[in-house]
Amino acid sequence: xxxxxxxxxRCDCNQCELRTAFFNNFNEEELTVFCDRKIELPFSRGSxxxxxxxxxxxxxxxxxxxxxxxxxxxxxxxxxITIACPFDFVSLLGxxxxxxxxxxxxxxxDSVLCCIDIRHMKEIAMKNGNFSMNLMExxxxxxxxxxxxxxxxxxxxxxxxxxxxxxxxxxxxxKDLVFDMPVSRREVAENIGMTTENVIRTLSExxxxxxxxxxxxxxxxxxxDDLERISTYG
Amino acid sequence: xxxxxxxxxRCDCNQCELRTAFFNNFNEEELTVFCDRKIELPFSRGSxxxxxxxxxxxxxxxxxxxxxxxxxxxxxxxxxITIACPFDFVSLLGxxxxxxxxxxxxxxxDSVLCCIDIRHMKEIAMKNGNFSMNLMExxxxxxxxxxxxxxxxxxxxxxxxxxxxxxxxxxxxxKDLVFDMPVSRREVAENIGMTTENVIRTLSExxxxxxxxxxxxxxxxxxxDDLERISTYG
DNA sequence: ACAGTGTTATGATAATTATCATTTTGTGAT
DNA sequence: ATCACAAAATGATAATTATCATAACACTGT
Numbered sequence: 001x002x003x004x005x006x007x008x009x010r011c012d013c014n015q016c017e018l019r020t021a022f023f024n025n026f027n028e029e030e031l032t033v034f035c036d037r038k039i040e041l042p043f044s045r046g047s048x049x050x051x052x053x054x055x056x057x058x059x060x061x062x063x064x065x066x067x068x069x070x071x072x073x074x075x076x077x078x079x080x081i082t083i084a085c086p087f088d089f090v091s092l093l094g095x096x097x098x099x100x101x102x103x104x105x106x107x108x109x110d111s112v113l114c115c116i117d118i119r120h121m122k123e124i125a126m127k128n129g130n131f132s133m134n135l136m137e138x139x140x141x142x143x144x145x146x147x148x149x150x151x152x153x154x155x156x157x158x159x160x161x162x163x164x165x166x167x168x169x170x171x172x173x174x175k176d177l178v179f180d181m182p183v184s185r186r187e188v189a190e191n192i193g194m195t196t197e198n199v200i201r202t203l204s205e206x207x208x209x210x211x212x213x214x215x216x217x218x219x220x221x222x223x224x225d226d227l228e229r230i231s232t233y234g
Numbered sequence: 235x236x237x238x239x240x241x242x243x244r245c246d247c248n249q250c251e252l253r254t255a256f257f258n259n260f261n262e263e264e265l266t267v268f269c270d271r272k273i274e275l276p277f278s279r280g281s282x283x284x285x286x287x288x289x290x291x292x293x294x295x296x297x298x299x300x301x302x303x304x305x306x307x308x309x310x311x312x313x314x315i316t317i318a319c320p321f322d323f324v325s326l327l328g329x330x331x332x333x334x335x336x337x338x339x340x341x342x343x344d345s346v347l348c349c350i351d352i353r354h355m356k357e358i359a360m361k362n363g364n365f366s367m368n369l370m371e372x373x374x375x376x377x378x379x380x381x382x383x384x385x386x387x388x389x390x391x392x393x394x395x396x397x398x399x400x401x402x403x404x405x406x407x408x409k410d411l412v413f414d415m416p417v418s419r420r421e422v423a424e425n426i427g428m429t430t431e432n433v434i435r436t437l438s439e440x441x442x443x444x445x446x447x448x449x450x451x452x453x454x455x456x457x458x459d460d461l462e463r464i465s466t467y468g
Numbered sequence: 469a470c471a472g473t474g475t476t477a478t479g480a481t482a483a484t485t486a487t488c489a490t491t492t493t494g495t496g497a498t
Numbered sequence: 499a500t501c502a503c504a505a506a507a508t509g510a511t512a513a514t515t516a517t518c519a520t521a522a523c524a525c526t527g528t
Contacts, residue, residue, distance in 0.1 A: 071385060073389065074466075077389075079385050079388070079389060081381065081385065092374075092377075092378070092381075094374050094375070094377075094378040095374065096367065096370050096371045096374050097370075097371040097372070097374040097375040097378065098374075098375075098378070102378065102382065122367060125363060125366060125367055125370070126363030126364060126366070126367060127363055128363070129359060129360030129361055129362070129363060129366060130360060132359060132360070132363060132366040132367070132370070133330060133356060133359055133360060133366070135370070136330050136331075136359070136366070136369070136370050136373070137330045137331040138331070139370070139373075139374065140326075140327045140328055140329065140330055140331040140332075140373065140377075141327075141328070141331040143326075143327045143374075143377035143378075143381065144326075144327045144328045144331065144332070144336065146381055147315065147327070147377070147380055147381060147384065148336065150381070150384045150385070150388070151305060151313050151315065151384070154313070154384070154388060154427050155307065155311075155313060155427070157514075157515090158514075158515070184474090184475065184476090185475075185476065185477095186474095186475075193388050193389070194515080194516090195515075195516055195517080196475090196476090197477085197478085197515095197516075197517080197518095198514095198515065198516075200475095200476060200477060200478085201477085201478075203476095203477095204476095204477070204478080216476085216524085232308075391484075391485090392484075392485070418504090418505065418506090419505070419506065419507095420504095420505075420506095428485080428486090429485075429486055429487080430505090430506090431485095431486075431487080431488095431506095431507085431508085432484095432485065432486075434505095434506060434507055434508085435507080435508075437506095437507095438506095438507070438508080450493090450494080450506090469528105470527105470528090471526105471527095471528090472525105472526085472527090472528105473524100473525085473526085473527105474523105474524090474525080474526100475522105475523080475524075475525090476521100476522080476523070476524090477520100477521080477522075477523090478519105478520085478521085478522100479518105479519085479520085479521105480517105480518085480519085480520105481516100481517080481518080481519100482515105482516080482517070482518090483514105483515085483516070483517080484513105484514080484515070484516075485512105485513085485514070485515080486511100486512080486513070486514075487510105487511080487512070487513080488509105488510090488511080488512090489508105489509085489510085489511100490507100490508085490509085490510105491506100491507080491508080491509105492505100492506080492507070492508095493504105493505080493506065493507085494503105494504085494505070494506085495502100495503085495504080495505090496501105496502090496503085496504100497500105497501090497502085497503100498499105498500095498501085498502105
């Protein structure tokens with residue numbers, strides 16, 4: 001079950017900037033039918049969008065905001081699988097091979113999801129080969145990114161890991177050397193596989209070495225090239 | 235370019251045990267067309283099947299044998315992404331979103347690949363929605379498995395990691411408590427993200443504690459339940 | 469304003485893991 | 499058979515990382 005914060009609204013697809021990004025294979029009629037069944041769901045920062053184990057009812061992608069995909073193990077510890085930006089799919093490749101989610105999703109910032117009934121999505125994919133291929137390409141790219149990132153993180157030591165994720169936030173997500181960290185230090189740790197204390201410690205070291213400036217959650221990369229070197233070395 | 239060891243042969247799809255497993259959505263005509271363009275390629279143990287960066291020309295899956303998918307970084311170190319068994323796809327995720335391979339593949343055992351021209355594959359996917367969905371499901375399942383396994387390995391300590399991969403070989407690949415390790419200790423290390431020495435040391439500890447019996451590459455799991463506990467704890 | 473709670477921060481210490489050095493064993497090529 | 503080379507094995511040591519303890523700070527609800 002999806003927890004709806006606020007009103008679900010019909011998406012005006014003619015206005016939707018995502019239209020060409022995702023569904024450039026539709027003709028007018030198909031697009032109309034598609035959009036008729038599509039809804040937008042707003043979620044406020046911190047709310048849980050999907051809980052691991054619940055039934056997959058929607059295919060969804062992120063229209064605005066920022067969300068994290070994560071797993072919780074038996075002892076209650078979380079592992080962040082990836083952080084999804086606007087235009088990213090929240091539904092991963094498993095969407096068609098599984099009936100239940102193998103991960104949870106929660107909103108790091110106020111976010112809006114576009115959701116389409118999964119059965120409807122399958123129907124369209126069955127009929128429209130171009131759509132199907134487009135979807136496969138996109139889903140493949142997302143999975144690929146997650147796997148490669150996981151391998152990149154794995155081979156780094158603590159300094160390399162922290163440098164890597166700082167650069168990721170700066171380049172991929174905020175496109176700015178100054179940004180507010182959307183996640184706590186603990187969540188950073190859950191993302192890159194280290195302890196919270198060591199994330200904090202490493203950030204402090206970077207600050208002392210004047211590689212970054214820290215003001216609470218606000219972070220400025222002062223020497224991105226040096227961070228790059230640290231990230232690549234590990 | 236695919237390095238062909240031995241003769242490429244036409245696949246007799248009527249005999250092929252993989253037919254129903256993969257392509258149960260074809261009618262007779264489609265299957266005939268499909269099989270006309272499908273070839274089998276044999277590779278001997280140790281040979282490189284795909285090199286990172288080369289153009290994707292075929293969609294391929296493993297008919298028999300065992301192969302590893304891996305990446306090589308700038309310093310020449312390998313990371314094993316996954317080990318593929320018969321019935322597994324060798325073409326992953328990126329197959330439709332990339333034009334070049336982002337990983338290499340080599341044969342751990344004498345192996346036979348079934349290869350289909352990627353353009354032909356796309357054509358069929360465009361026309362046949364059922365086929366497309368089936369393919370998406372399969373690709374999704376593979377990607378999902380890789381991502382989850384990567385997360386599982388990441389959260390374990392050295393003992394947990396080694397126990398995990400021993401159980402994987404025993405259960406998932408050989409379905410026997412006694413098996414010949416298809417990979418060297420170094421490759422195990424590259425698979426689970428530790429040093430070769432620590433893999434060897436941990437195996438020796440398991441041997442001393444009578445959890446396993448080691449005879450070169452032959453390994454017998456003497457106390458799988460204890461290994462299970464070690465794997466789950468980490 | 470205040471208590472309660474979680475996050476950030478830092479230090480001391482323990483545990484884990486990697487590195488380096490060396491020996492033994494196994495394997496393939498000639 | 500034997501030479502050469504890679505793999506397996508082990509120990510000693512160094513480096514890295516986690517754990518535990520504690521404190522300051524910030525945020526939330528009353």
